[in-house]
Amino acid sequence: MMKLRVNRTDCIGCQLCSDIAPDVFGGDTEVEDIVGEIIEDNYSAIREAEESCPVGAITIAEI
Ligand code: SF4
Structure with a gap:
């Protein structure tokens, strides 16, 4: 299962x-x-957002 997380501290x-x-x-x-x-x-959109985030706040993790 893939999970999405946005680190608000870094955003x-x-x-x-x-x-x-x-x-x-x-x-x-x-x-x-x-x-x-x-x-x-x-x-695919989430992966693009992850790669585009200027501060690396978006992470995708396999759990
Ligand atoms: S792209 Fe990154 S820094 Fe910009 S709003 Fe989204 S999570 Fe925040």
């Missing part, structure tokens, strides 16, 4: 992840902690 609120995957990362408010299971439909 600078640039909204890049929200632009890439709005269904996952929400609207225009500061990204809050998201700890959730990754569903297949969102996987």
Whole structure:
């Protein structure tokens, strides 16, 4: 199972992840902690957001 996590302490609120995957990362408010299971439909967008985050706050972990 894959899990998504956003480290809010590191997040600078640039909204890049929200632009890439709005269904996952929400609207225009500061990204809050998201700890959730990754569903297949969102996987490629989440991976792109992870790679694009300027501070590396998004992590995908296999558990
Ligand atoms: S891309 Fe990274 S720094 Fe920017 S809002 Fe998303 S989690 Fe925060």
